[in-house]
Amino acid sequence: MFNSKNILAETPRRQPEGLRCGFAKLGLCCTRCPQGPCRIDPFGYGASLGACGAGADNLAGRSTLEKVLAGSALYLEESWQLETAVAATIPAGKLSLWKDRGVWPGPAGAEMVSALAQVARPGSSRREELELKAIRVALAAFYAGLAQQEKLYNDSLGLTSLTTVPAGPGLLSPEVVSIVIDGSRPYLAAAIKKQIAATATPIDNYGARGIQLVAAGREGDYLAWRLGLPYLGNEAVLRETMAAGVVDLVAIADTSGVLLPFQLTGSRIKGVNLNEIKPDGSNWEGLAQELIRQALAAHQEGPVISSNYAFKPHSLLTGWQQDLVEVLAGEALAKEMRGIALLFLCEGTGTVNLARQLLEEGFLVLAGGCGLDELIAAGYMGQVFHLGGCRGLVRGLAVAAAVQGKLPLKVYWPVIGCSRAYPGIATVIAHGAEVFLASQMANFISPGTAGLFGASCHSGSAAEEVAAGWTTS
Amino acid sequence: MFNSKNILAETPRRQPEGLRCGFAKLGLCCTRCPQGPCRIDPFGYGASLGACGAGADNLAGRSTLEKVLAGSALYLEESWQLETAVAATIPAGKLSLWKDRGVWPGPAGAEMVSALAQVARPGSSRREELELKAIRVALAAFYAGLAQQEKLYNDSLGLTSLTTVPAGPGLLSPEVVSIVIDGSRPYLAAAIKKQIAATATPIDNYGARGIQLVAAGREGDYLAWRLGLPYLGNEAVLRETMAAGVVDLVAIADTSGVLLPFQLTGSRIKGVNLNEIKPDGSNWEGLAQELIRQALAAHQEGPVISSNYAFKPHSLLTGWQQDLVEVLAGEALAKEMRGIALLFLCEGTGTVNLARQLLEEGFLVLAGGCGLDELIAAGYMGQVFHLGGCRGLVRGLAVAAAVQGKLPLKVYWPVIGCSRAYPGIATVIAHGAEVFLASQMANFISPGTAGLFGASCHSGSAAEEVAAGWTTS
Ligand code: XCC
Ligand code: XCC
Ligand code: SF4
Ligand code: SF4
Numbered sequence: 001m002f003n004s005k006n007i008l009a010e011t012p013r014r015q016p017e018g019l020r021c022g023f024a025k026l027g028l029c030c031t032r033c034p035q036g037p038c039r040i041d042p043f044g045y046g047a048s049l050g051a052c053g054a055g056a057d058n059l060a061g062r063s064t065l066e067k068v069l070a071g072s073a074l075y076l077e078e079s080w081q082l083e084t085a086v087a088a089t090i091p092a093g094k095l096s097l098w099k100d101r102g103v104w105p106g107p108a109g110a111e112m113v114s115a116l117a118q119v120a121r122p123g124s125s126r127r128e129e130l131e132l133k134a135i136r137v138a139l140a141a142f143y144a145g146l147a148q149q150e151k152l153y154n155d156s157l158g159l160t161s162l163t164t165v166p167a168g169p170g171l172l173s174p175e176v177v178s179i180v181i182d183g184s185r186p187y188l189a190a191a192i193k194k195q196i197a198a199t200a201t202p203i204d205n206y207g208a209r210g211i212q213l214v215a216a217g218r219e220g221d222y223l224a225w226r227l228g229l230p231y232l233g234n235e236a237v238l239r240e241t242m243a244a245g246v247v248d249l250v251a252i253a254d255t256s257g258v259l260l261p262f263q264l265t266g267s268r269i270k271g272v273n274l275n276e277i278k279p280d281g282s283n284w285e286g287l288a289q290e291l292i293r294q295a296l297a298a299h300q301e302g303p304v305i306s307s308n309y310a311f312k313p314h315s316l317l318t319g320w321q322q323d324l325v326e327v328l329a330g331e332a333l334a335k336e337m338r339g340i341a342l343l344f345l346c347e348g349t350g351t352v353n354l355a356r357q358l359l360e361e362g363f364l365v366l367a368g369g370c371g372l373d374e375l376i377a378a379g380y381m382g383q384v385f386h387l388g389g390c391r392g393l394v395r396g397l398a399v400a401a402a403v404q405g406k407l408p409l410k411v412y413w414p415v416i417g418c419s420r421a422y423p424g425i426a427t428v429i430a431h432g433a434e435v436f437l438a439s440q441m442a443n444f445i446s447p448g449t450a451g452l453f454g455a456s457c458h459s460g461s462a463a464e465e466v467a468a469g470w471t472t473s
Numbered sequence: 474m475f476n477s478k479n480i481l482a483e484t485p486r487r488q489p490e491g492l493r494c495g496f497a498k499l500g501l502c503c504t505r506c507p508q509g510p511c512r513i514d515p516f517g518y519g520a521s522l523g524a525c526g527a528g529a530d531n532l533a534g535r536s537t538l539e540k541v542l543a544g545s546a547l548y549l550e551e552s553w554q555l556e557t558a559v560a561a562t563i564p565a566g567k568l569s570l571w572k573d574r575g576v577w578p579g580p581a582g583a584e585m586v587s588a589l590a591q592v593a594r595p596g597s598s599r600r601e602e603l604e605l606k607a608i609r610v611a612l613a614a615f616y617a618g619l620a621q622q623e624k625l626y627n628d629s630l631g632l633t634s635l636t637t638v639p640a641g642p643g644l645l646s647p648e649v650v651s652i653v654i655d656g657s658r659p660y661l662a663a664a665i666k667k668q669i670a671a672t673a674t675p676i677d678n679y680g681a682r683g684i685q686l687v688a689a690g691r692e693g694d695y696l697a698w699r700l701g702l703p704y705l706g707n708e709a710v711l712r713e714t715m716a717a718g719v720v721d722l723v724a725i726a727d728t729s730g731v732l733l734p735f736q737l738t739g740s741r742i743k744g745v746n747l748n749e750i751k752p753d754g755s756n757w758e759g760l761a762q763e764l765i766r767q768a769l770a771a772h773q774e775g776p777v778i779s780s781n782y783a784f785k786p787h788s789l790l791t792g793w794q795q796d797l798v799e800v801l802a803g804e805a806l807a808k809e810m811r812g813i814a815l816l817f818l819c820e821g822t823g824t825v826n827l828a829r830q831l832l833e834e835g836f837l838v839l840a841g842g843c844g845l846d847e848l849i850a851a852g853y854m855g856q857v858f859h860l861g862g863c864r865g866l867v868r869g870l871a872v873a874a875a876v877q878g879k880l881p882l883k884v885y886w887p888v889i890g891c892s893r894a895y896p897g898i899a900t901v902i903a904h905g906a907e908v909f910l911a912s913q914m915a916n917f918i919s920p921g922t923a924g925l926f927g928a929s930c931h932s933g934s935a936a937e938e939v940a941a942g943w944t945t946s
């Protein structure tokens with residue numbers, strides 16, 4: 001029924017591009033309590049308030065808080081119990097500002113549960129208050145949650161080092177069994193990598209001459225950074241390589257729905273929904289063994305469907321070195337660079353222009369995210385430093401802290417791929433950055449709240465503005 | 474512009490009764506990630522899946538998990554750090570069942586953050602898995618969260634005792650300054666109560682002959698139970714008494730939007746949005762003093778708008794005695810009663826018929842919730858024991874545990890008022906109860922999942938089925 005061309009067939013029918021609910025797009029729908037669902041009519045002749053009395057501003061604030069909560073939870077999953085943020089890691093001057101504004105957080109889990117109550121609560125708080133709460137949750141997620149997670153991973157998986165890995169779909173080949181994994185279960189990925197390293201000899205009884213573990217999908221570039229894995233790309237790239245039949249086992253948590261069409265069409269590719277595997281306490285070694293076995297079996301099952309890929313990988317300089325923060329900060333100050341530019345790229349379109357313009361203008365540029373593909377292909381990753389995931393913001397903020405506010409901080413997030421972007425954006429606003437955002441983000445933080453932190457947000461049409469460079473300050 | 478008759482004016486315009494979004498009512502809309510908003514068309518003409526591949530079952534499961542999370546957060550607000558549930562409090566046989574089903578929870582905060590990640594995660598888990606997670610969160614909320622909260626309140630506010638308090642709008646009078654507070658800030662309420670007791674003499678320089686603190690609104694009956702306060706009723710009753718001008722200061726968190734029309738019309742009633750006051754660490758005594766001062770000032774400002782109330786209060790037997798669980802359980806077993814019936818009444822319509830029928834059939838009946846007004850007015854509270862809030866489920870479950878499964882457990886929740894109902898319903902399902910629910914709850918837990926716990930759910934048209942008694946088993 002399906003051929004390789006329409007393996008991503010339109011049956012079952014997916015969301016039409018142009019046809020999404022306008023109330024949701026305008027942030028005027030609320031389904032948070034049993035008195036709903038409620039809609040506010042932007043034209044003024046229907047309802048002006050929710051059943052509980054919530055108005056458009058309240059809904060906007062709760063929406064922002066909800067988004068930041070969602071992203072924070074995806075980052076932290078079962079790391080709720082992490083300690084309070086360590087004040088020493090905070091840039092000078094920020095700590096007192098954040099305490100003044102009431103956004104210096106307690107433990108991440110505490111902040112998240114308390115924020116959840118505020119989202120759930122019908123018709124109350126002022127928008128600014130909700131936005132401040134969002135910033136607080138975000139700061140907790142980054143300074144307590146993610147910062148601590150990085151330390152934990154450093155301890156258990158070892159420090160990373162600067163290393164060059166193959167990147168892009170060209171790193172695949174029909175003769176190498178490929179296991180693709182996203183960034184949701186780093187311990188599992190580490191176990192698979194370890195076992196593969198222990199099975200380094202060519203595996204020719206399955207028709208393959210090797211087996212590799214490859215990072216892709218959500219937080220894929222973080223995993224590549226953390227474990228020095230080859231980096232395939234984001235879900236769109238992953239889907240294409242699955243359609244071409246050049247991967248064998250795909251283990252992902254987010255958007256595991258991408259596995260469905262392949263399962264429906266009886267594809268030989270083995271899909272594993274990582275959401276069904278708990279992030280902690282699982283038997284990683286046993287599971288790694290099992291997945292390797294399944295990947296090998298899947299590879300044996302059938303011929304490659306289409307092999308018109310040019311098997312020529314790009315390369316990505318990734319990883320970190322221990323003193324990189326100080327080195328980069330020192331260099332930026334010494335060279336009197338224009339500022340620090342952090343690029344968070346959920347998708348790659350138009351990113352080359354943006355990076356080039358920033359480099360030309362003399363910015364220190366660091367980038368992370370699912371959408372590094374164009375930068376990688378154009379050979380920019382090298383001049384541009386790999387932050388290691390959108391959660392690499394922790395490293396970007398460390399560099400910003402190390403220049404002690406002497407250089408401006410610009411942050412670009414031109415496309416929003418998943419909810420993890422939201423706490424990131426809230427965090428950099430708290431740092432007083434100049435933030436350039438996807439057009440859908442116009443209502444994320446009100447200018448007044450951003451101003452409390454000396455930050456400013458520009459939201460525009462992503463493609464055009466990225467193409468235009470967005471760098472004229 | 475406004476007169477007292479239409480003080481609850483339609484300007485600003487509220488949600489029309491008959492016109493709510495059908496996609497939301499059917500649970501077929503998702504706005505949880507940036508790829509949305511997504512809608513599934515039940516008629517097969519439009520989209521069948523979300524952009525991430527989520528289907529109707531996945532959306533149903535995430536919706537249930539989201540609802541339970543919301544209610545749990547409202548109950549626990551900043552009590553996230555509470556300890557793990559104590560196994561000893563669990564009914565015999567349940568612990569092993571719950572461990573088998575994977576729903577025996579860890580600490581409440583942990584469960585909630587992990588659940589939040591699952592709600593936020595695009596297109597993955599199976600519905601049953603999400604429902605089990607919801608049950609897990611609910612068990613954590615009740616056995617870790619609320620149970621611990623009750624102990625904390627017992628320690629800091631003292632044990633309650635059986636006491637009779639005035640109830641209903643008849644407890645108000647234009648000559649008594651009335652402060653109304655909901656159940657969201659028990660420490661504040663206790664502080665106000667204490668200061669009022671210290672000011673017991675008539676206050677005639679404001680035209681009043683007394684001042685009283687009264688519980689109403691969300692979790693109002695819990696507060697009345699906890700502190701022995703007069704119990705006014707739910708928000709609808711509160712709104713009427715505000716319109717009649719017989720209250721002076723209203724301090725509420727949930728639906729603080731009810732204050733808005735009065736503020737717009739320049740009403741003398743002082744409204745305080747408790748959501749702006751943190752649940753812990755505040756200066757309760759100072760705040761209590763301030764609110765009493767404001768209430769007295771508000772009372773002085775103007776005449777009562779309309780006083781066609783019959784100032785004849787009903788009474789409510791509330792509170793608990795230390796061995797009441799054992800006493801009730803022992804009595805139920807000795808008299809070989811039909812079973813234990815727990816009534817959670819967010820609204821009062823039709824509840825008298827239900828209670829009468831259950832009593833006639835020989836059930837031990839306990840009730841809690843915002844909608845006790847009809848039972849109180851009909852004099853049933855006495856025969857029917859006051860659980861003390863919908864969170865009084867902890868006490869109801871204690872009684873059910875004390876009969877050691879020898880008597881069936883029926884739970885009725887005919888109207889869903891706020892999200893707190895959801896973890897309550899999930900919890901009683903985990904206990905294998907026979908549950909009778911509002912008609913909108915048809916899709917809350919799938920029969921398969923309920924069956925894993927020996928529970929069954931009946932959802933019907935609330936009014937008719939409550940009137941019909943719902944008690945034919
Ligand atoms: Fe990949 S979509 Fe999500 S993971 Fe991060 S960059 Ni990967 Fe964007 S916020
Ligand atoms: Fe009052 S609406 Fe909420 S508080 Fe509980 S009973 Ni008060 Fe119903 S679940
Ligand atoms: S919280 Fe308010 S606006 Fe939202 S669904 Fe409930 S009543 Fe409607
Ligand atoms: S529930 Fe809200 S967002 Fe979803 S379709 Fe209906 S109006 Fe739109």
Ligand code: SF4
Pocket residue numbers: 503504505506507508509510511522523524525526527593594595596
């Ligand atoms: S989670 Fe899936 S269904 Fe929900 S908004 Fe995102 S893409 Fe759409």
